[in-house]
Amino acid sequence: MSDAGPTTLCGIELQHPIINASGTFDAIAARLAFGDAVIDRFPFSAYVSKTITPAPRVGNPPPRLWEEPAAMVNSIGLPNKGLDGFLGSDLPVLAELPVPLIVSVMATSVEQFAPLVEAVAARDEVAGLELNVSCPNVHSGLIVGEEPGETSALIERLRPLTAKPLIVKLTPNVADPAAIAIAAEQAGADAVSLINTIKAAPLLADGRPWLGAGSGGLSGPAVRTIALKQVADVAAAVEIPVVGMGGIERGSDAAALLGAGATVVAVGTASFRDPLAAERIRGELEALRREVAVPAGRP
């Protein structure tokens, strides 16, 4: 297996190791803007949907964006059509993409998570699920992904519901991401993905928050070395594959993540600056492979 060629992510066949980060590429909207070129030249080897919740969400009040040097802070608030809207109108269109489909899902309680996972996993168009656990448990009030106990409890409950790969998306806002990853692995997760955005709050000179939601999450090249550290720690702690992301902007960044033990690399914020950033990054990764012997990502 070469780190720039075909690979597999817990059973899902991928043409190359570059996928998109959830919520950073809307294939349906991109097709409206760029036409069928999006299909013919799809830059990702798998498509990860924006996070879907049981009920529709309109998202956070504007402003939702702030720019920082080599970074951005967003407080989008997971706007989405909800489970029914997604299955009814989006899924059929996403099924036309030339790559496997991974659906990101999130809910605020096990009771809400279970039917969501079941309904999504039941669809043949869906190759795997990413569980966004950076959410509060309405019962305990704790952020699931910040607590090993909460995380394993959730995964243990969801694991029996489907044979399809369950990828747990880890939050970087913890002292020890590896501990959460181990909890997810022991509870039956097929893979983990990281990093999600880092809690941040742009404030004006008078201390007032700029974002409509008050605070948000930092992403982009500025978080790259934080992602490399967390991915390396997690990959060293678990046997299951790791989807690495966070500030990937160049082929050398992707190579470093693969070298750190990631099986697949996800491109997020870079796609905002260039819709075809992932294609460029993959090209740079291949070129790099010819120069230095970049170690292959773990299958």
Add this chain to the structure above:
Amino acid sequence: MSDAGPTTLCGIELQHPIINASGTFDAIAARLAFGDAVIDRFPFSAYVSKTITPAPRVGNPPPRLWEEPAAMVNSIGLPNKGLDGFLGSDLPVLAELPVPLIVSVMATSVEQFAPLVEAVAARDEVAGLELNVSCPNVHSGLIVGEEPGETSALIERLRPLTAKPLIVKLTPNVADPAAIAIAAEQAGADAVSLINTIKAAPLLADGRPWLGAGSGGLSGPAVRTIALKQVADVAAAVEIPVVGMGGIERGSDAAALLGAGATVVAVGTASFRDPLAAERIRGELEALRREVAVPAGRP
């Protein structure tokens, strides 16, 4: 009290709210490089020493530095002369500075911390102490600053040893910095300071770590919005004053931290790019104050 004029930090009188971040300005070395101008034009209203440990430390093997967009990663490893070396050779020289002296200290157990704090606090030249708790407890193996319990246990033990201000330096590598700050406050801390550097690891294209120590800490403008978020959360959770820092590069950054509830602002990485960055930042803060009504930091 104006946010660009005189202020006080738990009893320590300061001419203005800009101090240095520990380990980012060596007043003794600066005096060798720049002469007495360092004294005559000292840019900080208090001087915070590099962290002192009970025994001397040589620090980490090189390379110790990595550069990122609008940021840097360091793995210095707290080189210092140890308690005796500091008291004997550095303290007398630092006493000549025109501002109050705050000494940063760190140890890996309560048993080691106590005599260190006592010895440093006993010196008249010392106005206050900053407790660097981003260190492992050799007994529990836990990083003190990452656990509310470990933090309060340590502070409770150290609090009775001196009447001088104890400032607890918080680590940003936790899910909820406010919880640690509350623990420190309840255990008797006079103030908290944050953020320390964020765990990060620059890796080469083959996955090998660049830094001699394997990983290090991220600082600079790239972490600014993370610092703003954590300082705002902490200032909202505790009554004791907050020393805010993290990526402060411009007067508007300092104003935002003060607006978020910080009493004083510490400048770190910015001083590497310009030894007089703090003076410029203070000037920009004053100018800003004349424009917008920047809220005063909490006394």
Add this chain to the structure above:
Amino acid sequence: MIAPFGRRRASVVENATSGGYRIITALDAEGPVPAAGQFYMLATEHGWSGDGERPFLPRAFSVAEATSGSGGVRLSFLLEDVGPGTHRLADLVEGEGLVLTGPLGRPFSMPRELNPDAAGAILVGGGIGLAPLAIWRRTLAEQGIAERSLLGFRDREHSGGLELFRCSEVRLASEDGHAGHRGYVTDLLELMLTGDSAATAAVYACGPPAMLEAVRALCEAREVAAELAMESPMACGFGACFGCAMPLRSGGYLRLCVDGPVVRAADVETALVEGAGHR
């Protein structure tokens, strides 16, 4: 008009001063001819990110003029220097690379689509908001559709781009009175919408939020069909980030980059949105 997938390099052929603004013209070899109201995400090929700080993301700009000829499409953008991104773009020199993605977004609709009885088009522009109206009035003129332009400016510093309205019927207003009617451009619109003229009107507006809101309210009161070309912070410009939320009257938000930037005035709750648009 659909955009080529990915970014491409256009080369700057002119950077001219126009009052308080600049007009940057670049030659886009590949790109299609944009429709009036569409925009591009722009960045400079080099030095995008002055002095270690911003800009990081590309910036959105309405196309103000587009003429296809040998070598490709000549795209002109009217630009006001308000921050690091526009500042760097304003520094562009001939031959430099302008990195662009586009044309993007929903263009203006024909007057008859807005109002079956439309006699023509009334264009209302404020400040830098002249940009999309300039190419729109050209398009209308080419199609022989009557159009009148009402253009307003705060003061001399915040005005420019008038040359883009050559040989069209223009009425001016300025808050400082340096040109035309002393006051708001919406005063001119109000006069124009009196009596039954409202019934045959189709209004197209672009400008600062306060002006757009005045136009929106006026058109709502007079039951005049109108389209507004709006602004909001944008990270991507092609629907990927959901950052460009604009409150909908029907509740929820639309994504201004794909559902706009031209929106039906009746669809939006208000043109005054936190953090969106020019002063």
Add this chain to the structure above:
Amino acid sequence: MIAPFGRRRASVVENATSGGYRIITALDAEGPVPAAGQFYMLATEHGWSGDGERPFLPRAFSVAEATSGSGGVRLSFLLEDVGPGTHRLADLVEGEGLVLTGPLGRPFSMPRELNPDAAGAILVGGGIGLAPLAIWRRTLAEQGIAERSLLGFRDREHSGGLELFRCSEVRLASEDGHAGHRGYVTDLLELMLTGDSAATAAVYACGPPAMLEAVRALCEAREVAAELAMESPMACGFGACFGCAMPLRSGGYLRLCVDGPVVRAADVETALVEGAGHR
């Protein structure tokens, strides 16, 4: 020589090509005249941080020539483009601002301080390492101290700065044989240190780590007093960050920016330090 506190702006008066290198000359109105072996932390006034990425921190450069005259001190730096910072500096044009802090660090010591019996100075330079030796040989010449320069280069691309050694006794070596002796400059040094000449020698070397290490080992073997001008990553240049650690023979590390960059060869364990110096 003590540096003014803080950064200041010098203006670039020349940017010349010199073989594979560049010689940037700037006029420093305030600054003192540096001592040979000292360095400056440099950044450009604008565009420091190309395209949103690095450089972020200033970069260290040995001063290669310094002449005070009307308007201040003319400082020249010999520069090899190896990455984003040197790349941006290599682009400097006349009149642009060069932001500098310095002179910083410990300069070369006089031959007699190194070796009481020193007959003169032997300067050994490799590649870009010629920089500090150029100003050093001038200083020595002005003081009437005999000096011979042995200069080595990898190949044509990695050579330059020879004009800085005008009217001095120079012997060349090049690995590709394009100039002088085909081989290493340390071969020339070895010949020069044969017999009792070693007893009266004082060696000053600057160049890539491999060359410095060869010089260090040779001088150790022949018991010749030597000073090495070394490199390491530097964030601040004035002792603030402790990032420029150089392993000491006595154990521990020195801070190269304040305890160096010129160090006694006998004090360092090795000149081969991870992440430090040119290829």
